[in-house]
Amino acid sequence: MDFKRFLDININEDNKFIIFKNNKILYEPKLKTFLLDAAYLDLNLDELELVGIGIDNNKIYALDITNYNQEINVGYKSLIEYDIRHLLAISNPKDIVLIGRANQLLHWVQRNKFCGYCGKLNKFDKKEEALFCKCTSTMIYPSIAPCILAMITKGDEILLARNNLFPRGLYSILAGFVEVSESAEETVKREVLEEVNLKVKNIKYFGSQPWPFPSQLMLGYSCEYDSGEIKIDENEIAEANWYKADNLPYVPPDTSLSGKLISSFVADHS
Ligand SMILES: [Zn+2]
Known part of the structure; x- marks a missing residue:
């Protein structure tokens, strides 16, 4: 292809x-x-x-x-x-x-059918494979939205949460969009603090996966619990708990990056 x-x-x-x-x-x-x-x-x-x-x-x-x-x-x-x-x-x-x-x-x-500056129809540049309008000549490429996945571990336990949008019974690691002017590692710290009120350390990159529905690139990280008590942001999270590798709830399959991260935890603790 x-x-x-x-x-x-x-x-x-x-x-x-x-x-x-x-x-x-x-x-x-x-x-x-x-x-x-x-x-x-x-x-x-x-x-x-x-x-x-x-x-x-x-x-x-x-x-x-x-x-x-x-x-x-x-x-x-x-x-x-x-x-x-x-x-x-x-x-x-x-x-x-x-x-x-x-x-x-x-x-x-x-x-991007119309130019956001002057309102005329955008044109297509064959060489750049991008849209543009003569008024600024700025190329409009498909935009990709980086999004982190954060797997938090505490000794032989992993933090799994149920997002309000998840089907009943499904638990996973935390996720969130990278904010403008933020590094992916800073996003991990911020999202974990916002969603479950924990501080984390030893943030390590694991791998990435495109998720173009509509435009995400998932960046997977593992990190370790540092301090704090779980307190969930109820606007996003329905429930969050620590789990041992031999007693996990229903989690995403290995075809997803979150599933791969969770499997890596299970492999390290069994
Ligand atoms: Zn224009």
């Missing part, structure tokens, strides 16, 4: 499309695919928001048909609107990259 960004439409039966509608993704359940063939679709591409996301023998485009009122399926048995989170749960890593890239780049072209 050659990762490219392009807006030119090359009318070709071999093109592939990843199609979003009302924040869901179109899916062919019999063929178990979301990568749809141009030959089986009837799309008037002049009327649609789309972006090229890569070339893998064929050009792959992401497009949004939320406001498109015509039937597009002419060759598939059926196309259903599938929840993106459910699709991520059953997809392999390569497909998750494609779905994420399609999702984020489509948001990028939709949000």
Whole structure:
């Protein structure tokens, strides 16, 4: 897969499309695919928001048909609107990259259709693969939002919390967005203090993972408890407790960076 960004439409039966509608993704359940063939679709591409996301023998485009009122399926048995989170749960890593890239780049072209300074339509620079307007000539690249994951340990225990937005029963390590002018390590200290009222030390980088839903890059850190008593920020956290490796609640799978961090703790303490 050659990762490219392009807006030119090359009318070709071999093109592939990843199609979003009302924040869901179109899916062919019999063929178990979301990568749809141009030959089986009837799309008037002049009327649609789309972006090229890569070339893998064929050009792959992401497009949004939320406001498109015509039937597009002419060759598939059926196309259903599938929840993106459910699709991520059953997809392999390569497909998750494609779905994420399609999702984020489509948001990028939709949000930056017009220049924020003068209000005119932005243009596309093929060399930079970025949007721009002549009034400032500043290139608008897809923006990535760094977000930390903080695994706190205290001897043979790990702190796991249940975010208010999590499904019931699921616990994980803490997470938060990096603030403007802040280092990722400072974010770890701030988020831990804000969310559970603890001070931490020995902050160590673990690894990263893109999460383009819509635009995060997760930066994983481990750190050690320094001082304080757990006091949760009830706006974000429903519950937080210390757990031993042999008595963990339900936690995210190893396909996520938070799951990998938790597994590293289990491996070190069993
Ligand atoms: Zn402008």
